[in-house]
Amino acid sequence: MDAGLAEDMPAAGPGPLQGLKVLDLSRVLAAPLATQILGDLGAEVLKIEQPGRGDDTRGWGPPFLEDGSARPDAAYYFCANRNKRSVAIDFGKPEGAALLRRMAAGADILVENFRTGGLARYGLDAASLLRANPRLIYCSITGFGQTGPYATRGGYDFLIQGMSGVMSVTGRPEGEPGAGPMKVGLPVSDLFTGLYATVSILAALQHRERTGEGQHIDCALLDSQVSLLVNQAMNHLVGGAVPRRLGNAHPNVVPYRDFAASDDYILVACGSDGQFRALCRLLGREDLAADPRFATNAGRNRDRRVLEVELARAIAPWRAADLLAAMERAGVPGGPINGIDQVLQDPQVIARGMLREMRRDDGTPVTVLGFPGQLSRSPATYRLAPPRLGQDTRAVLAEALGLGADEIEALRAAGVIALAEPPPGTGSSA
Structure with a gap:
């Protein structure tokens, strides 16, 4: 065995x-x-x-x-x-x-x-x-x-x-x-x-x-x-908009998607304002945490394009393993994208x-x-x-x-x- x-x-x-x-x-x-x-x-x-x-x-x-x-x-x-x-x-x-x-x-x-x-x-x-x-x-x-x-x-x-x-x-x-x-x-x-x-x-x-x-x-x-259309169906039933493809992004929560580090992709899944601020501190981008546009999830969702571009720039120089380890220490949810053999x-x-x-x-x-x-x-x-x-x-x-x-x-x-x-x-x- x-x-x-x-x-x-x-x-x-x-x-x-x-x-x-x-x-x-x-x-x-x-x-x-x-x-x-x-x-x-x-x-x-x-x-x-x-x-x-x-x-x-x-x-x-x-x-x-x-x-x-x-x-x-x-x-x-x-x-x-x-x-x-x-x-x-x-x-x-x-x-x-x-x-x-x-x-x-x-x-x-x-x-x-x-x-x-x-x-x-x-x-x-x-x-x-x-x-x-x-x-x-x-x-x-x-x-x-x-x-x-x-x-x-x-x-x-x-x-x-x-x-x-x-x-x-x-x-x-x-x-x-x-x-x-x-x-x-x-x-x-x-x-x-x-x-x-x-x-x-x-x-x-x-x-x-x-x-x-x-x-x-x-x-x-x-x-x-x-x-099991769950939140996507409810977004339509409550808000009226037709959900669309977002790749690996989340229709409601931001930042909640994949980003490219220097050697691999990683996942970032900030489910609260506190986790977002911790990520910004870790990346040396306290200015993003202090920006009124991004203070709440609703604002981050509305201006997600601008925010995600800035986060992508801050993440790009990091090695994936180093950043994931730092995120774990900082209490920021994240993880790798494993192959079936790896999992x-x-x-x-x-x-x-x-x-x-x-x-x-x-x-x-x-x-x-x-x-x-x-x-x-x-x-x-x-x-x-x-x-x-x-x-x-x-x-x-x-x-x-x-x-x-x-x-x-x-x-x-x-x-x-x-x-x-x-x-x-x-x-x-x-």
């Missing part, structure tokens, strides 16, 4: 969601992230995958995790699929759909991200499954939700970033080199929706605890992203357990990003590395539905299910 990684250790105790059974009919990112969170917190998650294909992200490489298999899984797949068991069932076949209906009858939570209405033909829609299991919490994640004029459209993160207005406030401003709308460098619309779905599921569990009722949760990428080696990130080493059933090690919430009594656990396709089909069908070996073999022979090949280097049957 690499130095600094948190080795997967036996769980200190049951997770807070232990005992809950989750049927995961999702793929790609938003919904798998939600079910991974539930798994991290102790729930049993059964990931239902198409035989022979599996989650689309298994093929979204390179890079791939080289484990000696003919079809190694892509790195993308590992970001949202730990603490799950993979069950390969073709529910396009009547026998496969019947298996899933039986599994849903004993589940607490079902998460799916098929197009609106897409599961009804298999009897796997919310109305059908809630009739059979009124305590079921059924969460649908789509691009635009179950209602409205766009309900039947497919939704993708890139499209939602554009439609939601996020790209209109992301990127260099007009008149600067490289100006134009830009998507965020991470699939934030997917990620936000996965988080909102998890929050909604936990709320529904609390409702069920009080009333015994399950329910249908309708989560949409567009809704989630619009809800994954940062001592604070390591100390907080944000890198976890796990091992797949064949012994192949894989390092994953940790769960960020530090629960003092019931912490997240890292029990199962992201599984191989169909790795757990046989065991789950036997445990959950009581199927015998002959029944399982008949389903396999009919193409209803798939059983994983033995791990590379072993002779056992999966």
Whole structure:
């Protein structure tokens, strides 16, 4: 194990969601992230995958995790699929759909991200499954939700970033080199929706605890992203102006942006008048702090162009590391712009357990990003590395539905299910 990684250790105790059974009919990112969170917190998650294909992200490489298999899984797949068991069932076949209906009858939570209405033909829609299991919490994640004029459209993160207005406030401003709308460098619309779905599921569990009722949760990428326009939307709703691209500058707070030092870029984030005055003293520009135009944030915002030019001149001669160290001593918020490789080696990130080493059933090690919430009594656990396709089909069908070996073999022979090949280097049957 690499130095600094948190080795997967036996769980200190049951997770807070232990005992809950989750049927995961999702793929790609938003919904798998939600079910991974539930798994991290102790729930049993059964990931239902198409035989022979599996989650689309298994093929979204390179890079791939080289484990000696003919079809190694892509790195993308590992970001949202730990603490799950993979069950390969073709529910396009009547026998496969019947298996899933039986599994849903004993589940607490079902998460799916098929197009609106897409599961009804298999009897796997919310109305059908809630009739059979009124305590079921059924969460649908789509691009635009179950209602409205766009309900039947497919939704993708890139499209939602554009439609939601996020790209209109992301990127260099007009008149600067490289100006134009830009998507965020991470699939934030997917990620936000996965988080909102998890929050909604936990709320529904609390409702069920009080009333015994399950329910249908309708989560949409567009809704989630619009809800997180936050201050930019409120600036428009209150002030009437249409927010515009400001590059790395803040629409409300000044100075709050990147500046070029002599050898690198740094970030300055002054959230108060006192921090601004401290920055001016540090830079030897007390005249800026004393200028009535810049005495308050409202004034600094109004005359930001003039102020930022002066600050840029004062910052330019400094070495980035020296200035950041001086800012820390002076109580001025600031920081570097790390590369992904740098942040994954940062001592604070390591100390907080944000890198976890796990091992797949064949012994192949894989390092994953940790769960960020530090629960003092019931912490997240890292029990199962992201599984191989169909790795757990046989065991789950036997445990959950009581199927015998002959029944399982008949389903396999009919193409209803798939059983994983033995791990590379072993002779056992999966």
